[in-house]
């Protein structure tokens with residue numbers, strides 16, 4: 599796919615619980631764009647849940663599915679797309695390259711505290727089913743921050759902001 603052709607598309611990256619899904623909905627509504635989400639596309643394609651893929655296959659198998667999903671999206675024509683992505687997707691260099699071709703990449707930056715508040719009690723994220731999710735979130739944010747930054751054209755601080763406000767900020771920054 600071609601970066602120039604996809605200039606108006608928006609790709610949201612960031613850690614779990616940074617608000618990608620919610621913001622993508624608001625943004626798609628405001629821009630009258632189509633909204634897609636790599637996690638949901640993978641669940642539809644393989645007719646199973648992310649938790650099940652991690653449990654019955656492996657995280658590596660899931661990462662391969664993410665790359666494959668981006669390749670499929672790149673092969674399609676999308677005129678006005680908001681794409682929300684899985685929190686680990688920008689870690690792979692090939693994925694960052696594909697993302698940059700799919701559209702403007704926006705990193706929704708969130709603090710460990712804000713993330714924890716949003717995801718506590720959630721059982722659908724296999725990587726956070728640990729004894730001390732708070733510590734795990736802090737550690738993963740530390741490790742992943744540079745990859746989100748590398749992937750991003752635009753960085754938005756989301757702490758204390760409503761999804762509406764974040765969406766407006768993205769539109770302004772585009």
Ligand code: S3P
Pocket residue numbers: 612613614615618637648683684685686687722723724725
């Ligand atoms: C993951 C994030 C999840 C999902 C999977 C792995 C990660 O997506 O892709 O559980 O590695 O951060 P969300 O960011 O939408 O929760």
